[in-house]
Amino acid sequence: LWTTANIIEDSIQRVREQVGQDEVILGLSGGVDSSVVAALLHRALGEQLTCVFVDTGLLRHQEGDQVMATFAQHMGVKVIRVNAAERFLTALAGETDPEKKRKIIGRLFVEIFDEEAQKLSKAKWLAQGTIYPDVIESAGSKTGKAHVIKSHHNVGGLPENMQLKLVEPLRELFKDEVRVMGVELGLPPAMVYRHPFPGPGLGVRILGEVKQEFAELLRLADHIFIQELYRHDLYDKTSQAFAVFLPVKSVGVMGDGRCYDYVIALRAVETIDFMTARWAHLPYEFLDLVSRRIINEIKGISRVVYDVSGKPPATIEWE
Numbered sequence: 001l002w003t004t005a006n007i008i009e010d011s012i013q014r015v016r017e018q019v020g021q022d023e024v025i026l027g028l029s030g031g032v033d034s035s036v037v038a039a040l041l042h043r044a045l046g047e048q049l050t051c052v053f054v055d056t057g058l059l060r061h062q063e064g065d066q067v068m069a070t071f072a073q074h075m076g077v078k079v080i081r082v083n084a085a086e087r088f089l090t091a092l093a094g095e096t097d098p099e100k101k102r103k104i105i106g107r108l109f110v111e112i113f114d115e116e117a118q119k120l121s122k123a124k125w126l127a128q129g130t131i132y133p134d135v136i137e138s139a140g141s142k143t144g145k146a147h148v149i150k151s152h153h154n155v156g157g158l159p160e161n162m163q164l165k166l167v168e169p170l171r172e173l174f175k176d177e178v179r180v181m182g183v184e185l186g187l188p189p190a191m192v193y194r195h196p197f198p199g200p201g202l203g204v205r206i207l208g209e210v211k212q213e214f215a216e217l218l219r220l221a222d223h224i225f226i227q228e229l230y231r232h233d234l235y236d237k238t239s240q241a242f243a244v245f246l247p248v249k250s251v252g253v254m255g256d257g258r259c260y261d262y263v264i265a266l267r268a269v270e271t272i273d274f275m276t277a278r279w280a281h282l283p284y285e286f287l288d289l290v291s292r293r294i295i296n297e298i299k300g301i302s303r304v305v306y307d308v309s310g311k312p313p314a315t316i317e318w319e
């Protein structure tokens with residue numbers, strides 16, 4: 001019988017046969033696929049697995065702590081957290097071009113991951129959360145390596161000199177199967193059913209130059225939006241929802257005085273394949289509540305707008 005429990009058992013056996021007593025490293029992003037691989041490999045290999053979690057400083061509200069709580073504290077997985085926010089901010093300083101920002105983030109991510117991998121000199125295997133659709137996608141690409149560091153699939157891949165063999169236990173599975181597996185392996189459903197988040201993170205949701213101050217404001221606004229979506233039972237009805245930081249100032253009135261602060265755009269879409277999308281027709285009352293909360297609770301934001309653009313012609317992300 002082909003049940004999830006069977007698929008898990010089968011995967012565990014295969015991984016054990018594949019890697020034997022060797023040590024394995026895994027880049028943990030907090031996304032669904034790498035999280036499920038971490039849970040699966042932890043069950044299969046225990047202490048032989050070491051995860052590297054690069055905190056870029058471009059993650060969502062408390063995301064880094066949540067990843068550590070789930071895997072390190074809760075499940076007892078060995079996780080090395082690299083706090084690299086400063087390095088990312090420094091590398092991004094002065095850059096406003098979206099594609100260049102993506103390249104900087106992707107390159108630095110690989111560089112940092114590689115540094116950590118070098119330190120784990122005993123590791124012989126690199127685990128990846130490649131799933132079946134990634135395999136199909138990269139089959140068409142020239143290098144066939146498009147799936148390498150897949151959360152940053154705009155990046156070429158890992159350095160050639162990193163002589164690690166690949167272990168990809170999700171290669172034959174579709175996303176929904178991976179999700180079911182994750183829940184069965186004991187991951188929190190909220191983590192497994194979380195909306196997708198781009199590899200470059202808030203780096204492409206802060207328009208133009210990325211600054212620490214902007215990232216802080218955006219994190220707070222995004223958190224309020226997501227929290228209210230959950231509270232109003234709307235999170236699972238949207239495919240992807242997030243806040244975008246606009247580095248323009250607009251005039252407002254606060255109490256007795258005028259203010260001149262930044263703008264937050266809210267984006268929520270419904271889609272099956274993310275190739276086309278319709279903007280989510282969220283209730284006006286809901287948008288009103290979110291807007292009020294953001295403006296009242298976050299000093300530095302004086303205006304909230306809602307994105308009513310479909311894809312095409314607009315993309316889901318703003319950069």
Ligand code: XMP
Nearest residue numbers: 151152153154196198199200274315316317
């Ligand atoms: P767009 O903006 O192209 O987004 O309509 C489609 C989906 O892809 C995600 N996305 C990315 N994911 N690296 C990623 O890993 C990226 O550079 C990137 N850009 C967009 C986006 O969040 C949406 O789910």
